[in-house]
Amino acid sequence: TAMYEAKRSGRAQVVLFDNGIHERAVRQFQIEAALQLALERGEIGVHFQPIVDSDSGRTAGFEALARWTHADLGPIPPVEFIRAATESGRIGQLTQLVLRAACRAFVPHLCAHGQPYLAVNVSVSDIYADEFSTRLVEILAAEGVPPDRLVLEVTEDMLLGDVHAVTQALARLRDQGVRIAIDDFGTGYASMGYLSNYMVNIIKIDRSFVRNILTNGSDQKIVRAVVSMAADLELAVVTEGVETAEQAALLRQLGCVLLQGYAYGRPRPPEEWAVDGRLEALSA
Ligand code: C2E
Ligand code: MG
Ligand code: MG
Numbered sequence: 001t002a003m004y005e006a007k008r009s010g011r012a013q014v015v016l017f018d019n020g021i022h023e024r025a026v027r028q029f030q031i032e033a034a035l036q037l038a039l040e041r042g043e044i045g046v047h048f049q050p051i052v053d054s055d056s057g058r059t060a061g062f063e064a065l066a067r068w069t070h071a072d073l074g075p076i077p078p079v080e081f082i083r084a085a086t087e088s089g090r091i092g093q094l095t096q097l098v099l100r101a102a103c104r105a106f107v108p109h110l111c112a113h114g115q116p117y118l119a120v121n122v123s124v125s126d127i128y129a130d131e132f133s134t135r136l137v138e139i140l141a142a143e144g145v146p147p148d149r150l151v152l153e154v155t156e157d158m159l160l161g162d163v164h165a166v167t168q169a170l171a172r173l174r175d176q177g178v179r180i181a182i183d184d185f186g187t188g189y190a191s192m193g194y195l196s197n198y199m200v201n202i203i204k205i206d207r208s209f210v211r212n213i214l215t216n217g218s219d220q221k222i223v224r225a226v227v228s229m230a231a232d233l234e235l236a237v238v239t240e241g242v243e244t245a246e247q248a249a250l251l252r253q254l255g256c257v258l259l260q261g262y263a264y265g266r267p268r269p270p271e272e273w274a275v276d277g278r279l280e281a282l283s284a
């Protein structure tokens, strides 16, 4: 940490300058600049991660996760470039690119046994943007994906705004025939009032409840309670972050059927997933 004398409004002030903060600001700036080009050139793609029906072993759906590798900066984590896109006002553009790429890659899976769905993550500003549902319908039609095969994942904190506005935004999307999942459920502060099946269709239990599930009794109770509540409300439950067979077995005992996580497959390029959801090249 270096100390600088800074002049502000005519008076000398001592400013603490943290080099870590400086480096992060430079990186953020680089990423924002590079992102603009990548969006223009369509250089952001998706990986698919399966959501598995643990009763049948079939792939119930694929979640599309945005991926970007920059020529000089290397692979950039989605949380980082999504933040950059949000702060530079380009999240709408990013979402459209991801939606289009995800739909295009999903088409070969449309006639797969069990009719898997496609889940795409969207941001809070997307769901409030007036033109979003129109664009969404255009993309689905252009790529040939029926709306009822699409699930939009929204995080709980997106539901924090004014109840009326949130209800309207979700209703507009639901009216197009797509389904809504609450992502990272249990980590936000959204009102339970959103958990009606008029509003959402799927609850995704956050992986923080899974990490220590084998030893943490209260995590087990929470998962059991969420499963029971979801059943009463006629909502589906997906549990994310399942990394081991032991976690999967316990989650199944607790009533979780749809499971997602490294135990079933990491996010991989869409073409590596065969239409039955198995890895195209298991030996590779
Ligand atoms: P998310 O939607 O909750 O996605 C799950 C994240 O957990 C992904 O990280 C995935 O790679 C990771 N994951 C999956 N299974 C496991 C597991 O078993 N163990 C562990 N430790 N992690 C697992 P990723 O791809 O880095 O994405 C992070 C977050 O970035 C996503 O969390 C989502 O909130 C956001 N994101 C990703 N793609 C997009 C996008 O296209 N649009 C928007 N708005 N957000 C996106
Ligand atoms: Mg998600
Ligand atoms: Mg999630």
Ligand code: MG
Pocket (backbone or CB within 6 Å): 183, 184, 206, 207
């Ligand atoms: Mg998550």
